[in-house]
Amino acid sequence: MSYRVVWFKRDLRLHDHTPLAEAARAGPVLCLYVVEPGLWAQPDASARQWGFVRESLRDLDRALKALGARLHVRVGDAVDVLARLHAQQPFSALHAHEETGNTWTFDRDRSVARWCRAQGVRYREWPQTGVVRGLRERDGWQGRRDAFMALPQVVCPSGLVDAGSVDQPLVLPDASSLGLREADAARRQRGGRQEGLAVLRSFLESRSHRYRGGISSPLSATTACSRLSPYLSHGCLGVREVEQATRDQLASLPPDAHQQRLGLVGFRSRLAWHDHFIQKLESEPxxxxxxxxxxxxxxxxxxxxxxxxxxxxxxxxxxxxxxxxxxxxxxxxxxxxxxxxxxxxxxxxxxxxxxxxxxxxxxxxxxxxxxxxxxxxxxxxxxxxxxxxxxxxxxxxxxxxxxxxxxxxxxxxxxxxxxxxxxxxxxxxxxxxxxxxxxxxxxxxxxxxxxxxxxxxxxxxxxxxxxxxxxxxxxxxxxxxxxxxxxxxxxxxxxxxxxxxxxxxxxxx
Ligand SMILES: Cc1cc2nc3c(=O)[nH]c(=O)nc-3n(C[C@H](O)[C@H](O)[C@H](O)COP(=O)(O)OP(=O)(O)OC[C@H]3O[C@@H](n4cnc5c(N)ncnc54)[C@H](O)[C@@H]3O)c2cc1C
CATH class of the missing domain: 1.10.579.10 (DNA Cyclobutane Dipyrimidine Photolyase, subunit A, domain 3)
Structure with missing residues (x-):
């Protein structure tokens, strides 16, 4: 059976997910998350991040099950995991989002690309933000980013054919088995798309009027800020869907909603900075x-x-x-x-x-x-x-x-x-x-x-x-x-x- 692997990394959602939509259109899929001990051993990784990702993976698995598939989790080096999967049951293509990560993930992505080339597997990557790969200088960047943000969101497939068995439970390692010794943050935000959507709704509908003027003091910022950052960083929400939801909310405001309008306009500029800053690392790792x-x-x-x-x-x-x-x-x-x-x-x-x-x-x-x-x-x-x-x-x-x-x-x-x-x-x-x-x-x-x-x-x-x-x-x-x-x-x-x-x-x- 010919199938495609969709490799989830920092894009833990099904909505506005081009790699998944394109793979599903072509036939059976295997939705893969690789828990990479090498990544979690990096000096910028921590138990609190893994805790958030773990919750997000559970949420992702639930969403996939509702479509007739599941999340296949493997622990190991990404190339080894892909090689084992391919040896068991060869796949025709690997789909993923482009990632602007640390040096370790940059090198890993290049190793994966080399492996795909050697195996004759088609490796396709799509952007999920306004960050432009291969950009040499900033002239014209803003226009390209705005054009990406204006494109329609990619609709989640209504059903999936899973290339593997679907009745396996989701098993995820705990932080200590990944060598993450620092304690989790007792009162951190919880992971998952459902949590992220609730935070987005509460911000757009009721908290955004306090954004302007409330984000500088650490006392008011906890509720005046959107609090969307972990959901954006781990991809439970896409930047484009948040940008378009904000645009729509702005369009629906009554004329006298001055504070909320100021708040949402300010918030939208932060979303642009999100891409502006990530572009710097993309252009100069x-x-x-x-x-x-x-x-x-x-x-x-x-x-x-x-x-x-x-x-x-x-x-x-x-x-x-x-x-x-x-x-x-x-x-x-x-x-x-x-x-x-x-x-x-x-x-x-x-x-x-x-x-x-x-x-x-x-x-x-x-x-x-x-x-x-x-x-x-x-x-x-x-x-x-x-x-x-x-x-x-x-x-x-x-x-x-x-x-x-x-x-x-x-x-x-x-x-x-x-x-x-x-x-x-x-x-x-x-x-x-x-x-x-x-x-x-x-x-x-x-x-x-x-x-x-x-x-x-x-x-x-x-x-x-x-x-x-x-x-x-x-x-x-x-x-x-x-x-x-x-x-x-x-x-x-x-x-x-x-x-x-x-x-x-x-x-x-
Ligand atoms: C030293 C330093 C390190 C930072 N490290 C990170 C980080 O690792 N991850 C991270 O998401 N943000 C980082 N920020 C930016 C910013 O502090 C956080 O995005 C923000 O506090 C997150 O809370 P929020 O989602 O409620 O922000 P909001 O003000 O509601 O902003 C909405 C979104 O816009 C983006 N954003 C906001 N401010 C900035 C900014 N100045 N530059 C780029 N994007 C921005 C984020 O994606 C944020 O989630 C850092 C800032 C500083 C000064």
Whole structure:
């Protein structure tokens, strides 16, 4: 029997799934998910991500069963799994979505393509976002992305003929058998398309009026933001279906729904950034591990400090807003944009840590880890792209602006609950008699900051600005703009060293 294999990766849904629809049109299919121990052994993988994927796979299997098929799960190296399947029962084609992942998945996809060529198996891949494969420069990209988003969604087949047996139960390994030792996040979002659709509905219909103005503070952001990121990153929802649902919701709003309209327009621009940032990694896979602007090589690498990194990871920097964010991230696997940017900024400037290790730690924390967005943002917030404004977040100012009553900090840091408002954001300055009155000992119950914030910020900014001012560094920026910068808004000039859209992004949050 001739059949096609549909290989699910970061596209855990049946709706708007071209590889599945095309395979089903041609005849029997085998829907495959490969649990790859090599992938889960990478330093950016974590139990919380696997927990989310596991739930999504169960949901996917249920959806396939309703169509008369099932999800076939194999554990192993993708090429070995495909070779075994092919030896048992040869298939004519392998269908998949294009993936912009980390270096490991990039290499794996190339190995799979080589294996297909050698076996005479047709390997077909389709895009699932506005990211364009093989793009050499950014001119014209936005138009191509918009055209993709305007295409009709691909309808899910109404029935499937499974090329294998359908009455097997779904068996999925647990995190520990994949060697994932860090604990799952106790209060993370649950995986699966059904969960994702419910989150999408609640955002479009009732929460989006709080998006504009609500997404910067970590207090309001948990409900004001869409919270769609893990469903988009693991493909439980497609970007195109979310974009079109938003467009339709906007069209149906009554004229006086100003706040909701502003919210949905802002949200739609974030969906465009989703593709804009992933395109950077697609066009330049090396930005996962080396500075986008090579003149920044050596800026921080040799000054690595285990002590400063440990303080950050353990949430013991001494700056309450930073430590509270780390506590929330540990427990929920999510933070809003501004707080993510603040964590990276604190790591890069006052703590003067190179972004790669910091990025790996954060990647493991994020349930929604999306390599293209993640590594581009890590470099942008660390000031190593050469084309973005150097934005340095002061964690004490952020606390005052985003948590003026200290509710967020007190919620996540139990030791600070009895500290009076006056000292809450700089508790290490508390006089001894105040410490005694509120029963909190600086240096014992709460940490003293690892570095002097003002002095460390001053020195860090001076070092980065000195580098940016060098003519040879500025001269090299034009090429980075050509390949990566946004063309929306006025066309940016290399000499201005910033992208209009990226500036807008920095300012909006
Ligand atoms: C250092 C750093 C690392 C990040 N790592 C990731 C990551 O691994 N995965 C991830 O999905 N997002 C990442 N982001 C972007 C952003 O913080 C999250 O997308 C957002 O917080 C997710 O919550 P939400 O879905 O409620 O966002 P919303 O504000 O509701 O946005 C909707 C969607 O738009 C996209 N989006 C939003 N903001 C951005 C942005 N600035 N750049 C690109 N796309 C955006 C996401 O897909 C998001 O789900 C990172 C940001 C920073 C500063």
């Amino acid at each position: 090396e930005l996962e591990w080396r500075n986008l602007h090579r003149a920044y090589d050596g800026l921080r690498e040799d000054d690595w400090s285990d002590e400063r990194f440990a303080a950050l990871v353990q949430g013991r920097t001494g700056w309450p807003m930073v430590d509270a964010c780390v506590a929330m991230l540990r427990e929920t696997g999510w933070l809003n944009f501004r707080m993510r940017a603040m964590l990276v900024s604190v790591a890069a400037y006052p703590l003067w840590l190179h972004w790669r290790e910091v990025g790996l730690w954060l990647a493991r924390q994020f349930v929604d880890y999306e390599p293209g967005i993640h590594w581009s943002q890590l470099q942008m917030q660390s000031g190593t792209t050469g084309i973005n404004t150097t934005r340095v977040y002061n964690p004490i100012k952020q606390a005052r602006d985003q948590d003026p009553q200290g509710r967020f900090v007190r919620r996540w840091l139990a030791a600070l609950r009895r500290v009076p408002d006056t000292w809450l954001f700089e508790p290490w300055r508390m006089p001894p008699d105040t410490q005694a009155r509120c029963g909190v000992r600086v240096g014992v119950d709460i940490p003293v900051p690892v570095v002097d914030l003002d002095a460390a910020l001053r020195e860090a900014k001076a070092r980065v600005h000195a580098l940016r001012a060098r003519p040879d560094v500025q001269a090299a920026e034009a090429e980075i703009v050509r390949r990566h910068a946004s063309r929306s808004g006025r066309r940016e000039q290399p000499s201005r060293r910033r992208s209009a859209a990226e500036m807008a992004q920095q300012e909006l949050f």
